[in-house]
Amino acid sequence: MNEARPVRAALIGYGLGGAAFHAPFLATLPEYRLAAVVTGNPERAAAAGGRYPGAEVLPKADEVFARADEFDLAVVTAPNRFHAPLARQALEAGLHVVVDKPFAGTPEQGRALAALAADRGRVLCVFQNRRYDGDFRTVRALIDEGRLGDVLRFESRFERWRPEPALGGWKEDAEPAALGGILYDLGSHLIDQAVALFGRPVRVYAELDRSRVGVAVDDDSFVALEHAGGERSHLWMSATAADLGPRMRVLGTKAAYVKYGLDVQEAALRAGATPGGPGWGSEEPSAWGRLGVPGDSTAVETLPGAYQDFYRELAVALVDHAAPPVPLAESVAVLEVIAAARRSAADGAVVPLS
Numbered sequence: 001m002n003e004a005r006p007v008r009a010a011l012i013g014y015g016l017g018g019a020a021f022h023a024p025f026l027a028t029l030p031e032y033r034l035a036a037v038v039t040g041n042p043e044r045a046a047a048a049g050g051r052y053p054g055a056e057v058l059p060k061a062d063e064v065f066a067r068a069d070e071f072d073l074a075v076v077t078a079p080n081r082f083h084a085p086l087a088r089q090a091l092e093a094g095l096h097v098v099v100d101k102p103f104a105g106t107p108e109q110g111r112a113l114a115a116l117a118a119d120r121g122r123v124l125c126v127f128q129n130r131r132y133d134g135d136f137r138t139v140r141a142l143i144d145e146g147r148l149g150d151v152l153r154f155e156s157r158f159e160r161w162r163p164e165p166a167l168g169g170w171k172e173d174a175e176p177a178a179l180g181g182i183l184y185d186l187g188s189h190l191i192d193q194a195v196a197l198f199g200r201p202v203r204v205y206a207e208l209d210r211s212r213v214g215v216a217v218d219d220d221s222f223v224a225l226e227h228a229g230g231e232r233s234h235l236w237m238s239a240t241a242a243d244l245g246p247r248m249r250v251l252g253t254k255a256a257y258v259k260y261g262l263d264v265q266e267a268a269l270r271a272g273a274t275p276g277g278p279g280w281g282s283e284e285p286s287a288w289g290r291l292g293v294p295g296d297s298t299a300v301e302t303l304p305g306a307y308q309d310f311y312r313e314l315a316v317a318l319v320d321h322a323a324p325p326v327p328l329a330e331s332v333a334v335l336e337v338i339a340a341a342r343r344s345a346a347d348g349a350v351v352p353l354s
Helices: 018-028 042-051 061-066 082-094 109-119 132-146 182-199 265-270 308-320 328-346
Strands: 007-012 032-038 056-058 071-075 095-100 122-127 151-159 199-211 221-228 232-238 248-252 256-260 290-291 296-300
Touching: 007 018, 007 061, 007 308, 018 032, 018 042, 018 071, 018 199, 018 265, 018 308, 032 042, 032 061, 042 056, 056 061, 056 132, 061 082, 071 082, 082 095, 082 109, 109 122, 109 328, 122 308, 122 328, 132 182, 132 199, 132 248, 132 290, 151 182, 182 221, 182 232, 182 328, 221 328
Parallel strands: 007 032, 007 071, 032 056, 071 095, 095 122, 151 232
Antiparallel strands: 151 248, 199 221, 221 232, 248 256, 256 290, 290 296
């Protein structure tokens, strides 16, 4: 890769993930050039070409792999079942790879991809953008600064009220290869955040429920993790929550931090906003979380969300050979937790991680 020019990125997939979470950053950050967008959907192809006229729109990923010398990075944001196969093809073609979560269906598949990336000398990194949510950045800072004391329990939720399922989509597909269900979807984010804060857990317990009529995959689930340092992570993911709990509630020996509401970046990106600039990722004071103890708490300004930092850190890893923004070992640990959670739910037992 020529270090004097921007990273040439080929975006594989232009659904919500590609259009909202990847393309805006690849097209606006000076470290990158959005060189190609791959989509076989004519409407999406027209939308991509209209918004990014400097990017070549291709119907198939095979065209990227056949012309790999024209690109540096493949960004895989296709449905879950294609994450691992496309990442493998991109690595075999000699490209660096960013892949949406979950980056594989099993820990074994994840380790095989990691081994392939190491063998080819390529960077493979999972797009865990929720590490760059304002609320998570704030929690991490509070922990690092010691303002919570020792963390006893980390509670984290992605809850929604969607009583009528959108049946027929790949996220509702019960075929194992589809990697459908809310554990693979929102759970991948929640587990990753817990791993990032407290490390790979030593024990896993889970309840994976199907709450809506006609749904064949989990849509209301809970995962409990015990970490080596004694911290416990309690993670809720639901499409059937008629009352939304706090996004995060962190209990420590000195204080607690409680935060409601979602990071503002997703809504802005969905609305077509261009990322970056003054005020990007910042919350209104009314949304800030509170730190303290019963009867004595204060509002804590939420650090701005910064999805752009993922790609900035990735560019440093690609050009200067620094560590990638999301360590691959932690992404494999997420897959280990998901596999253990599925075993736990099936057996009704706590599953140790060796």
